[in-house]
Amino acid sequence: MLLSDIRKNQKLAARRSPIYERNRFAKFMIYFGITFWAAYFVYIGVMLFFAFSEGIPNMEPYHILNCGLPFFLLIDFFMRFLLPTPVQEIKPYLLLPLPKKRVLNALLIQAGLNPFNLFWLFLFVPFAWLSVLRFYGIPGVLGYCVGIWLLMVGNGYWSMLVRVLMRQKFIYILLILPVYGSMALLEFLPETEWTSRFYMDLGEGYIEWNPLAFLGTLAVAIGLAGVNRWVQGKLIYRELARTEDNKVKHISNYSFFERYGIVGEYMRLELKLIFRNKTPKSNFWSFLFIMVMFACALAGDVYGSNNYMNYFICLYCYCVFGLMTLSRIMSFEGNYIDGLMVHKETIYNLLLAKYYLQSIFLIIPFLMMLYPVVTGTVSLLTSAAYLFFTMGPIFATIMQLAVYNDKTAVLNGGFMAKSQGNTMYQTLITLIAFAAPLLIQRMLTFFLPETEAGIALLVIGLATVATHRIWIKNIYVRLMKRRYNNMENFRNTR
Amino acid sequence: MILIHDLKKTYGSKVAVDIPEYTIAEGEILGLVGNNGAGKTTLFRLMLDLLKADSGNVTINDIDVSRSESWKNFTGAYLDESFLIDYLTPEEYFCFVGKMCGFTKAETEERIEAYSRFMADEIIGQKKYIRNLSAGNRQKVGIISALLSRPAVVILDEPFNFLDPSSQSSLKHLLREYNRETCATILVSSHNLTHTTDISTRIAVLEHGVIIRDIDNTEGTASEELEEYFRRE
Numbered sequence: 008m009l010l011s012d013i014r015k016n017q018k019l020a021a022r023r024s025p026i027y028e029r030n031r032f033a034k035f036m037i038y039f040g041i042t043f044w045a046a047y048f049v050y051i052g053v054m055l056f057f058a059f060s061e062g063i064p065n066m067e068p069y070h071i072l073n074c075g076l077p078f079f080l081l082i083d084f085f086m087r088f089l090l091p092t093p094v095q096e097i098k099p100y101l102l103l104p105l106p107k108k109r110v111l112n113a114l115l116i117q118a119g120l121n122p123f124n125l126f127w128l129f130l131f132v133p134f135a136w137l138s139v140l141r142f143y144g145i146p147g148v149l150g151y152c153v154g155i156w157l158l159m160v161g162n163g164y165w166s167m168l169v170r171v172l173m174r175q176k177f178i179y180i181l182l183i184l185p186v187y188g189s190m191a192l193l194e195f196l197p198e199t200e201w202t203s204r205f206y207m208d209l210g211e212g213y214i215e216w217n218p219l220a221f222l223g224t225l226a227v228a229i230g231l232a233g234v235n236r237w238v239q240g241k242l243i244y245r246e247l248a249r250t251e252d253n254k255v256k257h258i259s260n261y262s263f264f265e266r267y268g269i270v271g272e273y274m275r276l277e278l279k280l281i282f283r284n285k286t287p288k289s290n291f292w293s294f295l296f297i298m299v300m301f302a303c304a305l306a307g308d309v310y311g312s313n314n315y316m317n318y319f320i321c322l323y324c325y326c327v328f329g330l331m332t333l334s335r336i337m338s339f340e341g342n343y344i345d346g347l348m349v350h351k352e353t354i355y356n357l358l359l360a361k362y363y364l365q366s367i368f369l370i371i372p373f374l375m376m377l378y379p380v381v382t383g384t385v386s387l388l389t390s391a392a393y394l395f396f397t398m399g400p401i402f403a404t405i406m407q408l409a410v411y412n413d414k415t416a417v418l419n420g421g422f423m424a425k426s427q428g429n430t431m432y433q434t435l436i437t438l439i440a441f442a443a444p445l446l447i448q449r450m451l452t453f454f455l456p457e458t459e460a461g462i463a464l465l466v467i468g469l470a471t472v473a474t475h476r477i478w479i480k481n482i483y484v485r486l487m488k489r490r491y492n493n494m495e496n497f498r499n500t501r
Numbered sequence: 502m503i504l505i506h507d508l509k510k511t512y513g514s515k516v517a518v519d520i521p522e523y524t525i526a527e528g529e530i531l532g533l534v535g536n537n538g539a540g541k542t543t544l545f546r547l548m549l550d551l552l553k554a555d556s557g558n559v560t561i562n563d564i565d566v567s568r569s570e571s572w573k574n575f576t577g578a579y580l581d582e583s584f585l586i587d588y589l590t591p592e593e594y595f596c597f598v599g600k601m602c603g604f605t606k607a608e609t610e611e612r613i614e615a616y617s618r619f620m621a622d623e624i625i626g627q628k629k630y631i632r633n634l635s636a637g638n639r640q641k642v643g644i645i646s647a648l649l650s651r652p653a654v655v656i657l658d659e660p661f662n663f664l665d666p667s668s669q670s671s672l673k674h675l676l677r678e679y680n681r682e683t684c685a686t687i688l689v690s691s692h693n694l695t696h697t698t699d700i701s702t703r704i705a706v707l708e709h710g711v712i713i714r715d716i717d718n719t720e721g722t723a724s725e726e727l728e729e730y731f732r733r734e
Binding site (some may be wrong): 353 | 549550551552553570571573574575578580581583584585586587589590593597600601602618627628630632
């Protein structure tokens, strides 16, 4: 009952959102994407069966797949990071005559019943149909699917726990180290392979409807839901008391930028925005983490002599941070846009400051690229070309979103914050923005030899950097033309 | 001088603002009163170019606010908390606004000092971000930032909201003194008729976006008329 009432309110919230109409296009694209991936999963399921049957004939394909279940769980865990961070819209129910625990239980059950937990079945059902059916019939396939679903439910709670905690402090990402570290240890210690053996037995348990397998998985899922409930219960009080930064011990002033006048002042403001608010801060560390991962992949020579992959990784190492950050340009400012607009030319200076700061941040990937340059994985010319190409055309393109972004982003979306479910539009734009640099780079390298392509990128980059004041002014002028529309939408989405 | 000419703003069939002609002379303190939804905040937003008018315009000292930004050099305003950058400390926010107005840190601090009584030791030196201040203290930060550059035009929406009684009294005194010292034009909206009549030299009653009464209050005699009007309403 409570569950359906909460669900009804959530649907109303989505439908009555001021940007519902625009989101419909984004939703269409998302549904299209889901269909594509579902079909792809079915394809993978079928292909895995044939690959395992032919590649390892002395083992049943489902045994091999079950050995790899931890790998699927790990992918699923990280895939969930692409979904909006879970927030429990519990605040409206807190003063109603309902036990808090009951409301939390309802919200957690709802998370468990999330259709996303069924998505992997697109892979596992065709696979089981081909490999399990002939030995165990339909009950075997059914048992296997129920088991996999339960496993994904548990994994969903585990992912929720980490993401909710990361929202408080990014450092909680380290929670994954002991979990996955111990699993890896149990697998890779000499002559153990305990992890894969355990999952192989577990999978077989599902197929054979072994009650222990189901009860064990269910117990883990319920246990993780319980931990979530305990953590989230604590967070309710913490957020209601607003004790987090009530007394600031050290106030960073970033005085270095004082010498750069008004633009310097905005650069300071930008840094304070990033480091004093949960959402931008969490984004900053997450994007930096992704950037470092890219750099490590290059430094570790993961792709060997595959030039295409090395250059792809190098390019994204430079642009991933800027793309992710600037795709939400002006969205955080939506919280106080009225205050900015009553001062003269503030937005122009703000855009300049954002550009300069993002350009300064590019020093990080440049330094990280030095090692692959020294080892010869990528050339210095390519590294410099990608640096300026990012600072130039890529930033110039993504910063155009300043004109069109008109949805306020929550600065400190706590655990009880308003749902951020309306981010599909921005997600879509980001995805498009991500594909563009690769296309340009591919086109250039297709038509020109490597060195010439690098020089072309460098020249294009330098020219765009040199003219940054002109194109930023252009963005500012266009933004000012749309200012009434944007300001109204910012107000409506606060 | 502020001139409103044929200003109209509607939301669907609802008229938010409809003012054919209205002039606010230099040095006046105009109190804007009206029931909820009368259009007070919408009018202020139109005057500050935060909203697009369906027709007409507002000029401040002969500058059309929607065509030029130069009126921002001599206009200070605080409408609501969306004017505040709440992840700054009050000191940082004042410095930020000061810098926008071309002041050094020392100059800003000197100007802030003039409002120390109004701040009552609850704002400066607290090592708190604005978001962690009480609603009343956030309101004070907004009001002081609007007055920081000593602008010739001041627009404040419901400035007495959230303030404790002594702060309300202090604000009345502050606004009157500010007007006396600078001859600034001050526009204040409020639901509190007593405060409005106490400080305003002129009072406009707004209903359904239309100014239905324009009462001279230089002698402080508007309260009876206002009381009678709102009792009848």
